[in-house]
Amino acid sequence: MIPKEEEERFRAFINQQLAETGEYERLKRHLQQRLTDSGWVDRVQKRSKDLIRAKGIENVTASQMMAEIAPSARADVPAEVLADIIGRLQEFMKQRVADA
Numbered sequence: 616m617i618p619k620e621e622e623e624r625f626r627a628f629i630n631q632q633l634a635e636t637g638e639y640e641r642l643k644r645h646l647q648q649r650l651t652d653s654g655w656v657d658r659v660q661k662r663s664k665d666l667i668r669a670k671g672i673e674n675v676t677a678s679q680m681m682a683e684i685a686p687s688a689r690a691d692v693p694a695e696v697l698a699d700i701i702g703r704l705q706e707f708m709k710q711r712v713a714d715a
Contacts, residue, residue, distance in 0.1 A: 629704075632711050642703060649696045659688045 617625075633639035650656050662684050667675055 629708060629711075633707070638707055642700065645703070646696070646700055649699060650692070653693045653696055655688075655691060655693065655696070658691060659684065662687065 630639075633642070663680060666680060666683060
């Protein structure tokens with residue numbers, strides 16, 4: 616197991632590399648498109664609207680919506696979309712290590 620401090624340094628390094636190369640924005644756009652194409656965005660929007668209808672708009676805060684919807688939204692991300700993004704991140708990291 617990797618020590619937590621080392622893991623945090625590694626994450627910071629990868630995030631820095633993603634930002635500096637523009638890969639973060641490319642991955643973000645790709646993920647947004649994949650989630651839209653899979654119907655995930657529509658499903659999350661429907662859950663949000665259903666929650667607002669059930670509780671009333673005056674009785675729901677954004678943080679309450681996030682607390683109620685985020686867990687199921689995360690769980691609903693299609694496996695193939697998740698695998699695609701993880702694969703792209705792994706490829707990016709391999710490339711960065713090879714270039715170093």
